[in-house]
Amino acid sequence: xxxxxxxxxxxxxxxxxxxxxxxxxxxxxxxxxxxxxxxxx
Amino acid sequence: xxxxxxxxxxxxxxxxxxxxxxxxxxxxxxxxxxxxxxxxxxxxxxxxxxxxxxxxxxxxxxxxxxxxxxxxxxxxxxxxxxxxxxxxxxxxxxxxxxxxxxxxxxxxxxxxxxxxxxxxxxxxxxxxxxxxxxxxxxxxxxxxxxxxxxxxxxxxxxxxxxxxxxxxxxxxxxxxxxxxxxxxxxxxxxxxxxxxxxxxxxxxxxxxxxxxxxxxxxxxxxxxxxxxxxxxxx
Amino acid sequence: xxxxxxxxxxxxxxxxxxxxxxxxxxxxxxxxxxxxxxxxxxxxxxxxxxxxxxxxxxxxxxxxxxxxxxxxxxxxxxxxxxxxxxxxxxxxxxxxxxxxxxxxxxxxxxxxxxxxxxxxxxxxxxxxxxxxxxxxxxxxxxxxxxxxxxxxxxxxxxxxxxxxxxxxxxxxxxxxxxxxxxxxxxxxxxxxxxxxxxxxxxxxxxxxxxxxxxxxxxxxxxxxxxxx
Numbered sequence: 493x494x495x496x497x498x499x500x501x502x503x504x505x506x507x508x509x510x511x512x513x514x515x516x517x518x519x520x521x522x523x524x525x526x527x528x529x530x531x532x533x
Numbered sequence: 534x535x536x537x538x539x540x541x542x543x544x545x546x547x548x549x550x551x552x553x554x555x556x557x558x559x560x561x562x563x564x565x566x567x568x569x570x571x572x573x574x575x576x577x578x579x580x581x582x583x584x585x586x587x588x589x590x591x592x593x594x595x596x597x598x599x600x601x602x603x604x605x606x607x608x609x610x611x612x613x614x615x616x617x618x619x620x621x622x623x624x625x626x627x628x629x630x631x632x633x634x635x636x637x638x639x640x641x642x643x644x645x646x647x648x649x650x651x652x653x654x655x656x657x658x659x660x661x662x663x664x665x666x667x668x669x670x671x672x673x674x675x676x677x678x679x680x681x682x683x684x685x686x687x688x689x690x691x692x693x694x695x696x697x698x699x700x701x702x703x704x705x706x707x708x709x710x711x712x713x714x715x716x717x718x719x720x721x722x723x724x725x726x727x728x729x730x731x732x733x734x735x736x737x738x739x740x741x742x743x744x745x746x747x748x749x750x751x752x753x754x755x756x757x758x759x760x761x762x763x764x765x766x767x
Numbered sequence: 768x769x770x771x772x773x774x775x776x777x778x779x780x781x782x783x784x785x786x787x788x789x790x791x792x793x794x795x796x797x798x799x800x801x802x803x804x805x806x807x808x809x810x811x812x813x814x815x816x817x818x819x820x821x822x823x824x825x826x827x828x829x830x831x832x833x834x835x836x837x838x839x840x841x842x843x844x845x846x847x848x849x850x851x852x853x854x855x856x857x858x859x860x861x862x863x864x865x866x867x868x869x870x871x872x873x874x875x876x877x878x879x880x881x882x883x884x885x886x887x888x889x890x891x892x893x894x895x896x897x898x899x900x901x902x903x904x905x906x907x908x909x910x911x912x913x914x915x916x917x918x919x920x921x922x923x924x925x926x927x928x929x930x931x932x933x934x935x936x937x938x939x940x941x942x943x944x945x946x947x948x949x950x951x952x953x954x955x956x957x958x959x960x961x962x963x964x965x966x967x968x969x970x971x972x973x974x975x976x977x978x979x980x981x982x983x984x985x986x987x988x989x990x991x992x993x994x995x
């Protein structure tokens with residue numbers, strides 16, 4: 493029974509963390525792109 | 534020179550669309566055949582006993598019609614895109630809502646034709662008999678038709694220049710139409726099966742029919758208010 | 768600005784930790800459902816967070832259509848995405864809760880089903896944005912958001928009446944029926960924590976969107992400059 497509770501809590505945070513990782517990856521990419529732009533100009 | 538009135542433009546555009554469709558008969562023929570196929574597939578997929586079939590017939594009919602409608606909606610804007618008619622409309626002094634209403638009415642007529650084809654087929658395949666009054670079924674049919682068509686025409690216009698245009702329309706249309714779909718299915722089922730329901734004891738197709746009516750009014754207003762915005766979105 | 772963000776992030780982290788502590792340890796075990804009921808402390812605040820996101824999106828979309836500001840559009844996109852994330856969590860934790868308690872995965876519960884429809888509308892919103900050309904996407908998406916906004920009352924109403932007509936499992940306990948005060952505390956702390964977290968992530972997504980827009984504009988300018 494209690495494994496359902498853990499399933500709910502863990503899946504909540506897994507989803508949140510996945511989204512944060514996704515945001516992080518995009519942020520890193522845009523930072524690199526911005527730096528490259530600054531270097532070129 | 535004053536710009537033509539909304540009603541006049543709508544009528545003219547509608548006449549043009551219907552004339553074009555009648556001459557080419559492309560869209561109508563393919564839609565009719567598709568509608569027939571859908572009914573047959575449903576009849577093979579859902580082959581229940583007489584009592585069960587009456588209970589789920591409402592859902593079957595409207596699901597089949599929904600898919601046929603999407604095919605029809607995708608067709609009717611495709612021609613405009615091919616001939617760059619949209620750009621011509623944008624620069625003309627004609628009110629943009631005239632084009633929207635004309636398209637919506639044309640679609641309404643097409644879907645009504647589909648309904649008139651598919652409903653008898655369903656009745657035959659499923660041995661349906663309506664327990665409630667038939668005029669209620671007709672009313673539900675008209676309201677449901679407009680509910681799908683008014684939003685469908687709008688979203689078809691919206692998805693015209695998107696990348697996956699044809700899949701985009703049902704993706705947007707289905708979620709928004711869910712309340713209307715519930716209403717049309719529940720109302721139809723209740724008229725077909727005549728089951729007395731729990732709500733305050735009175736015959737509850739009325740509630741769903743009212744819901745459909747209000748839905749129609751609200752979304753017609755929203756579509757008319759926002760169509761010009763979408764048309765000029767570039 | 769950066770400092771405010773860091774402070775807010777740390778505060779949110781503290782709130783989330785405290786909320787977790789309250790939910791798992793401090794709150795008493797429920798009589799009928801047992802520990803599974805603790806899902807309530809995450810499931811319901813997530814739903815509120817999702818609705819908050821979509822409310823923000825509705826306002827931002829209307830603002831965008833009125834003023835056509837780039838920032839309004841960025842907020843709209845950010846809140847839509849974060850809303851879908853929270854919605855997904857609601858749709859996953861809901862069935863996980865329902866299964867052991869009522870023996871079925873889906874209950875046509877008005878709130879859960881409304882959440883499903885909202886999820887569908889906003890996933891369609893995100894796809895519309897992805898597949899439209901970048902010039903049109905903000906306007907089209909804002910329009911769809913307004914359709915969604917007007918749809919919500921119909922969704923809620925039709926599902927509630929649908930529920931009345933289709934027999935439901937008896938919803939015993941757990942659903943705010945006379946909440947024990949400690950449970951109410953745990954719930955409220957988590958509600959606060961997730962609201963803050965929601966706003967924090969929207970802020971992050973908003974900043975990302977603004978940055979990406981700036982880079983895209985810079986690319987365009989350079990292209991123009993080179994051609995000139």
